[in-house]
Amino acid sequence: MNLIFDLGNVLVRWDPVAITRSVVPGPGAVRLAEHLFAHSDWLDVDRGVLTLEQATARAVERTDVDEHIVAGAFAAVAPSLQPLPESVALLRELQSQGHALYALSNMGHDSAHWLAQHAPFWDAFRGVVISAQEQLIKPEAALFERLLQRYALSAAECVFIDDSQANVDAARALGMTALHFTDAASCRAELVQLGALPA
Template structure:
């Protein structure tokens, strides 16, 4: 029986990353095709080799700070004018378009009222999280840069499970990155690959056998 929910933040409790990136590309006049080529290589490496030593691994584990990563990333990118973008504040500008998805927050409040434990499990890019009200929706918070581990490493899932005192078989994990879902399932955790709030909540309703959708 599922009695715990592990859940990602960016792209799950917020609007999608692609929307935020599109706004940043337009505002900073980034060469979008070149950006996608650079990021594809970095992200594929980060999730093909979860225990590796690339820049994304180091940033998400908190082994390098945000400004160091920003300088590295800015040097790889270029604007439509052919020059690197401003490094300072780059990550904040990239994620500035994230918007809170209230339906997902409502769902977390509802599952907690039914005795289901909840844990935020998020890979951080040195970003600031809007933590107001988190005591109402989370029993535990696990952020990669604060614990020195990252998804899809098995150890961060074990750490999160320990924080809420449940086994993998007692939990479901919600994330928008398939590699993370596959890693969770390998540990016996049920996985929901998030694409939109309505679909995810409907799947969770079925799994928990609880009414979660609001009129």
């Protein structure tokens, strides 16, 4: 079975407010997280068409927040992507069962490079497709198709796991089995039902 994992909030922590709190303690962190990570510029970073330096300059102009604060928040993103232990244990269990494991994630170049260097589970993947490197972004069908084509996978033989319902729906539309991730235990139970793991 081919199992395709999203990364943020599936295998690694993704918490924009915690990131901004690391540079702006106090109530302003929530608003800053919205300005930086809920803005279309952040999607363009994930798409690989905007660098962090360009995103920083645009955010400073847009918000009047000091440049060192914005730059500090963006610099804190990659190291904040810490493994979720229960999810990594599930990944390793699937690996031990002989399943082919892949990653498909919306992520900027800097974060992807950091994970490739530091994530203790990176060796489990037979292939990785990152949005910024393809200049495509989930839930666009073309990004899913890029992974299928690159690794010669059949959609019908893939299980896709993501915390975004929109991405899950996009995968299903292409013929994949797709699971909406909420936590590792629930995901494991669904994988048992699919026959990917023993009960």
